[in-house]
Amino acid sequence: MIEAEWWDYESHDEWVDAVAGDIGFIIESALDARKDCLLALSGGKTPIAAYQKLATQKLDWKKVTIIPVDDRLVKVDDPASNVGMLAKIFLPRGARVVPLGADNKDYKQAGAAADARLQDLPWPPDLVLLGMGEDGHTASIFPGPDFESALDAPKARRAIGVMPDPLPKDAPFPRVTMTRAAILSSRALMIALTGAKKRDVLERAIEDGAGSKLPIGRVLAEAEQAIDIHWSAE
Numbered sequence: 001m002i003e004a005e006w007w008d009y010e011s012h013d014e015w016v017d018a019v020a021g022d023i024g025f026i027i028e029s030a031l032d033a034r035k036d037c038l039l040a041l042s043g044g045k046t047p048i049a050a051y052q053k054l055a056t057q058k059l060d061w062k063k064v065t066i067i068p069v070d071d072r073l074v075k076v077d078d079p080a081s082n083v084g085m086l087a088k089i090f091l092p093r094g095a096r097v098v099p100l101g102a103d104n105k106d107y108k109q110a111g112a113a114a115d116a117r118l119q120d121l122p123w124p125p126d127l128v129l130l131g132m133g134e135d136g137h138t139a140s141i142f143p144g145p146d147f148e149s150a151l152d153a154p155k156a157r158r159a160i161g162v163m164p165d166p167l168p169k170d171a172p173f174p175r176v177t178m179t180r181a182a183i184l185s186s187r188a189l190m191i192a193l194t195g196a197k198k199r200d201v202l203e204r205a206i207e208d209g210a211g212s213k214l215p216i217g218r219v220l221a222e223a224e225q226a227i228d229i230h231w232s233a234e
């Protein structure tokens with residue numbers, strides 16, 4: 001059984017405040033306990049407002065390292081780049097933003113390079129914040145030739161390259177993603193999503209548990225930590 005707690009908000013503003021507030025709290029607790037903090041933050045459009053709000057908080061940002069949970073293999077200045085988005089928001093605050101991917105033609109090689117980069121970071125992350133697509137993908141774990149490898153990579157493997165099949169229409173790129181094992185090694189796991197459709201998809205995936213065919217269900221089915229889901233209708 002997947003143990004997940006839903007936090008519902010009446011407005012998008014409340015959702016933004018809560019998501020930013022919870023991440024801020026995790027950063028403060030990590031800095032108190034360990035003097036540094038590693039966050040793995042999802043890309044896509046949904047969490048951007050929460051990240052912008054978070055960046056206004058007065059924190060010891062120089063001790064915070066941020067990685068994307070996954071990225072599209074595009075140049076960092078491409079609007080589709082997750083690390084580009086994170087860098088724009090958090091670099092000015094003094095945080096260290098570490099890219100996962102690069103504009104590499106060979107996605108498997110890009111995955112190996114991403115893994116090597118993550119092996120150099122103090123592990124595990126204090127937080128992995130996941131998003132979800134309406135098709136039930138999370139991070140860049142998609143149906144396709146690399147689906148099972150992303151889910152069942154050896155525990156030590158932190159990132160791999162993936163070629164979604166079919167390619168998602170809104171961001172049709174090969175990608176690199178944290179593996180399920182790396183996602184689930186996090187001290188805390190949070191999901192931030194909006195909209196009725198995504199809620200239905202996630203509720204069904206949670207109900208189906210290990211039998212779910214959706215990437216989000218397959219990832220969460222193995223989680224041992226508590227999962228906080230922050231949701232608002234818009």
Ligand SMILES: O=C(O)[C@H](O)[C@@H](O)[C@H](O)[C@H](O)COP(=O)(O)O
Nearest residue numbers: 043044045046131132133138139
């Ligand atoms: O790079 C990515 O594609 C993501 O990190 C991905 O897992 C994202 O969270 C969902 O696709 C939702 O994206 P939206 O928030 O844009 O709907």
